[in-house]
Amino acid sequence: MSTNPPKAAKEPEVIIYGHSWLFYWWPVWVVGYIMALLIWLHPVRIQIGSTPVLFSSRTSLGVIYCLVVLVTVLITNTSMRGLVSLVVVVCVGFLVLLFAYLDWWSDILRWFGQRAVYMDMAFYLFLSTGLLLIWLLVVGLFDHLSFWRIRSGQVTHEYALGAVESSYDTDNMVFTKQQADVFRNWILGLGSGDLQMQTMGDRGIVAKVSNVLFINARMAKIQRLIATKPDVAQQA
Numbered sequence: 001m002s003t004n005p006p007k008a009a010k011e012p013e014v015i016i017y018g019h020s021w022l023f024y025w026w027p028v029w030v031v032g033y034i035m036a037l038l039i040w041l042h043p044v045r046i047q048i049g050s051t052p053v054l055f056s057s058r059t060s061l062g063v064i065y066c067l068v069v070l071v072t073v074l075i076t077n078t079s080m081r082g083l084v085s086l087v088v089v090v091c092v093g094f095l096v097l098l099f100a101y102l103d104w105w106s107d108i109l110r111w112f113g114q115r116a117v118y119m120d121m122a123f124y125l126f127l128s129t130g131l132l133l134i135w136l137l138v139v140g141l142f143d144h145l146s147f148w149r150i151r152s153g154q155v156t157h158e159y160a161l162g163a164v165e166s167s168y169d170t171d172n173m174v175f176t177k178q179q180a181d182v183f184r185n186w187i188l189g190l191g192s193g194d195l196q197m198q199t200m201g202d203r204g205i206v207a208k209v210s211n212v213l214f215i216n217a218r219m220a221k222i223q224r225l226i227a228t229k230p231d232v233a234q235q236a
Contacts, residue, residue, distance in 0.1 A: 012228075014221045016148040016195060019211040021076045022138050024188045029135065031068045032128030035061050039121040054121040060100035062117035065124070067096050075184050089183050148197075148209060152228045155197060157207070168207075170226045172200040177219050191216060 038061060043054040056062075071092055145160045155173065157165045179185045179193035193215035197207045212218060 011151055012225060014150045014218060014225055016150065016209055016212055016218060017144055018146070018148075018195075018209040019143045019192070019213065020138055021211070022135060023143075023192075023211055024076045024184060025072055025131065026135060027188065028069055028072055029128040029131040031065060032124045032131070035065055035119075036121045036124035036128070039124070043121070055118055058100075058103075059117050060103070062119045064096055064100060065119065066117060067092065075181075075188065079181065148207075150222055150225060152225055166207075168197070168199055168205070173226070174198045174200065175219065175222055175226070177215050179215060189213070195219070 035056075039054050039056045042056065044057045046053050046055055071089060075089070147158060147160075149156045149158055150170070153170055155168045155170055157167075159165065174197070176196040176198070177193050178196060185191070185193050189211065190213060192211050192213050195209040195212045195215060195218070197209075199205045
């Protein structure tokens with residue numbers, strides 16, 4: 001009767017993925033689909049040449065969508081600590097929705113030479129679908145081609161094909177999370193933040209991983225992991 005040798009226990013580790021700033025652009029394609037749905041529910045059909053085009057009778061939809069894009073650009077390209085970004089977005093959102101409810105946007109746009117902001121349903125669907133596909137490709141694939149592997153005694157920066165770019169000893173290494181922007185990190189980022197790893201000594205090296213999802217849970221795992229000595233982890 002043959003017995004199989006026991007399998008070696010897998011060494012505990014934490015995999016850290018950083019994400020590009022495009023991750024925070026999900027509200028743009030979500031709101032785009034919402035606008036397309038609102039037009040589909042209450043369409044205004046206009047014949048342009050031989051093609052019927054569906055619009056909304058309210059110019060506020062186009063204004064709201066443009067402001068969503070502009071605010072997203074602002075939030076993802078500026079650093080606002082604490083509650084500043086949340087206060088800015090809440091105030092802008094409240095004013096935009098208030099003006100839309102009171103139907104003031106058409107009057108405001110008349111000040112700019114009888115202009116109106118209209119986008120048809122196909123525009124919202126085309127742009128939102130294209131942005132969604134790019135978002136899925138970048139966040140789900142490209143951002144995962146490079147990652148950090150953290151073990152009890154070692155930190156390595158690796159690529160999906162198996163290549164190792166750099167390796168560090170966790171002894172005297174300090175892990176710090178940066179999660180100061182309330183709106184970007186907690187609302188748009190679903191609990192994201194930046195992870196900074198710094199080696200101590202005369203030649204200290206600082207490595208920063210941007211936009212790590214669920215960073216609080218990952219930091220807790222990292223702290224438990226590096227508190228375990230490598231020889232203890234092998235005996236467990």
